[in-house]
Structure formats: C-alpha cells, structure tokens
Amino acid sequence: MTTELTRLVGVRHPLVQTGMGWVAGPRLVSATANAGALGILASATMTVDGLREAIREVKSRTDAPFGVNLRADAADAGDRVRLILDEGVRVASFALAPSPELIAALKEAGVVVIPTVGARRHAEKVAAWGADAVIVQGAEGGGHTGEVATTVLLPQVIDAVDVPVVAAGGFFDGRGLAAALAYGAAGVAMGTRFLLTSDSPVPEAVKARYLAASVRDVTVTRAVDGLPHRMLRSDLVAALERAGRASALVRAVRHAGAFRRLSGLTWHRMVQDGRALRHGRDLTWSQVLLAANTPMLLKASMVDGRTDTGVMAAGQVAGVIEDLPSCKELVERVMTEAVEIIEGLPGRESEARDRATGE
Structure with missing residues (x-):
C-alpha cells in the first residue's frame, strides 16, 4: 500500500x-x-x-x-x-x-x-x-x-x-x-x-497487566506530573491522587536526583531543560518539578517490572487488545x-x- x-x-x-x-x-x-x-x-x-x-x-x-x-x-x-x-x-x-x-x-x-x-x-x-x-x-x-x-x-x-x-x-x-x-x-x-x-x-508481568485491562481500567490523571497523562489505573495512581502537593514535591525531588544519575545530566542542564519545559508548556515551577516523576515512574514498570511502584502509560486501546x-x-x-x-x-x-x- x-x-x-x-x-x-x-x-x-x-x-x-x-x-x-x-x-x-x-x-x-x-x-x-x-x-x-x-x-x-x-x-x-x-x-x-x-x-x-x-x-x-x-x-x-x-x-x-x-x-x-x-x-x-x-x-x-x-x-x-x-x-x-x-x-x-x-x-x-x-x-x-x-x-x-x-x-x-x-x-x-x-x-x-x-x-x-x-x-x-x-x-x-x-x-x-x-x-x-x-x-x-x-x-x-x-x-x-x-x-x-x-x-x-x-x-x-x-x-x-x-x-x-x-x-x-x-x-x-x-x-x-x-x-x-x-x-x-x-x-x-x-x-x-x-x-x-x-x-x-516490556517485562511479561507488565504486559499481562495491560492484557487484563478493560477500557474502564484506562484513566487520565494529573497526579504524576501536573499534566493530563493517560495510563492504567493502579493502587499507585490512586495513592498519588490522594497525596498532598508537599509529599508529591518531595518525591519529585528524589526522582529528579535518580534520573540525573541515570541520564548523566548535570543539575545545571536539568535546570535548563526545566526552564525550556516551563516556557514551552506554560507550566509553574511546581509542575516542572513534578514532571521529574515521569521518567522514573515509567522506568519502574517498563524496565524493572514493578507495577506496584511504577506507572503504565496506556492508550484506550489497551482495553481491547488481547494478544502479543x-x-x-x-x-x-x-x-x-x-x-x-x-x-x-x-x-x-x-x-x-x-x-x-x-x-
């Protein structure tokens, strides 16, 4: 074609x-x-x-x-x-x-x-x-x-x-x-x-979670990084949505440090990226800091297979896919x-x- x-x-x-x-x-x-x-x-x-x-x-x-x-x-x-x-x-x-x-x-x-x-x-x-x-x-x-x-x-x-x-x-x-x-x-x-x-x-245990999901098991939340993010529902997502902004920011700082070590970026370069992200999406500094959650929470599931400590980004089609x-x-x-x-x-x-x- x-x-x-x-x-x-x-x-x-x-x-x-x-x-x-x-x-x-x-x-x-x-x-x-x-x-x-x-x-x-x-x-x-x-x-x-x-x-x-x-x-x-x-x-x-x-x-x-x-x-x-x-x-x-x-x-x-x-x-x-x-x-x-x-x-x-x-x-x-x-x-x-x-x-x-x-x-x-x-x-x-x-x-x-x-x-x-x-x-x-x-x-x-x-x-x-x-x-x-x-x-x-x-x-x-x-x-x-x-x-x-x-x-x-x-x-x-x-x-x-x-x-x-x-x-x-x-x-x-x-x-x-x-x-x-x-x-x-x-x-x-x-x-x-x-x-x-x-x-x-992606680890097989994580794929199994996707295959078991229904259309109703896919949600949109701002709890991860302050932006609309479509992912599978999970206990972690529910906990993030219940958590206060202060605890979310503390967690974001911790994840930012972990991502810095993993990516090899300096703090200076991460701050530069944060400024660019803030300008490009009209975000507050609080939202920029929360955005540090995303790479590490995704890695926990997509690489480490930890569905309990990671998030699983998903399109709505996850609810209708049945095979690999x-x-x-x-x-x-x-x-x-x-x-x-x-x-x-x-x-x-x-x-x-x-x-x-x-x-």
Missing part, C-alpha cells in the same frame, strides 16, 4: 511505531522496521552516548529506514541532532514543536522531520515552519494527551495543512487504518499496540485487514468487475 507517508520515508506500509520512553529501544524499533513499518527510537531517556549505541544497534539489525524521537526543548538537542546527522538516521520526530532553525538544519541534511501535535494550531505552525509531515494524536492516545478525540481532531488538521498527516490515538487494527485513510490521513501511528508485542522489551503478536505478525495482520475492508466497501466490487472486463 503506497501513501504519502510510505513515499516520504521509504517504508513498505503506512504504519508508525511511536517513540515510547524505555520501550522503543533497538529491539522493538528494528523488529518494526524489518516488518516494513516505521520504527521510532525513543531518545529522551538515553544519554547522548547511549543514543549513539542504540542507533548503531538498530542499524546492525536492519537496513530499513527508522527514526529517532527528540525533545526539541532539551538543552542537548543540538548534540542529538548532530548525532543523528552523523549516523544517517532517516527520520526525526518530536513530541514538542522543534524551532524553525532546527527543522531547517535537519531538512538541509535530508532528514525527514515529523513532529507530533495535539491541536490544529500546532500542526499549522510546524507545517508553516517546514515540517515534512505531522503525527496528530487525539485524546485516546497514551501518555501525555489532550482533550479532543481523534475523530474530531484528525479531519481538522487534514483540512488545515498541506503536508501528510499521520493519525494517532485509538488505533490498533486494520479497521482503524482503513478509517484513517478514508479521513485523508497518510497512515496511522500506534504506541500501545506495538508495546503489546512479543518484540517489545510479533511486529511482523501485527503489521501483516493490520495490512491484510485494511486491504480487505477497503476492497469490500460498496462500489469496489463493480470497480473490480469493470477492470476485469475492460469496461
């Missing part, structure tokens, strides 16, 4: 595996790429040296195109951009809007720039700055999310910009891909669905379903007959 997305990035199928922190490492990204979709390596939880090693490991596992997700507001964003240029990475994705200068530098080097946005105005802004495409995430998506459903947000953005639009938030099968294409999207991006594959590095296919099996299934649905739409049968009879 050829779309604007497949032509732009050189993959076989219009599917994107999103850059999930602690999850989208070399193993998952290379499996996705080998399956013919676009895998995105998550770099925010890696040091620069760690990112270099991860990129080279992906390249050792696949010859297919892949991307790297970057934090545009990070103090070392320039170092990471130079790294992906040196390593010949095909795609740069961003969770926050990159500056016009950063977009221009990447495009000049031949890198495809695909920011993720959650509002029409943000899509219009990055498209005007030169972004090659946008991923549009509706409220159904996991992790930090907005309030507008994909079915409302997606057509708004498609009508507003002239670049390819990839739909995210609520997608997990071929029906969703067919629907997104009908809206005018160039493909779909999936996080939770790729997290729940046999190629995902390989990335290859998942991509083949999604594409087969989508093609069958599209070919079975009313009017397609007569088109096929006309082609067969030459009419």
